[in-house]
Amino acid sequence: MTPVLKEKIIKVCDQKIKTKGENVGVSFYAFFKNKNDNPELLMEAATWWIKTHKLDHFEKAIKIKGLVENI
Known part of the structure; x- marks a missing residue:
C-alpha cells in the first residue's frame, strides 16, 4: 500500500470515528470523491x-484503520 493511500484511509477513518462514533462503517469508496479523479489509487484501494x-x-472504520496502521 502506498503511503498516500495509507494516510488518506487513516485520515478519513479518524474523521468518521470522531463525528459518528466507533461503530461507523465505511466502504473503500469513502476515501474518494464521487468523481473518479484518481483511478490508479481507487484500484489500489479496491x-x-x-x-x-x-x-x-x-466494515467498521476502526477495523480498517487498525489494518492499515499495521502495514
Whole structure:
C-alpha cells in the first residue's frame, strides 16, 4: 500500500470515528470523491479491500484503520 493511500484511509477513518462514533462503517469508496479523479489509487484501494483482505462492502472504520496502521 502506498503511503498516500495509507494516510488518506487513516485520515478519513479518524474523521468518521470522531463525528459518528466507533461503530461507523465505511466502504473503500469513502476515501474518494464521487468523481473518479484518481483511478490508479481507487484500484489500489479496491484491490487491497476486496482481493487482499476479502472484506465486506461495509466494515467498521476502526477495523480498517487498525489494518492499515499495521502495514
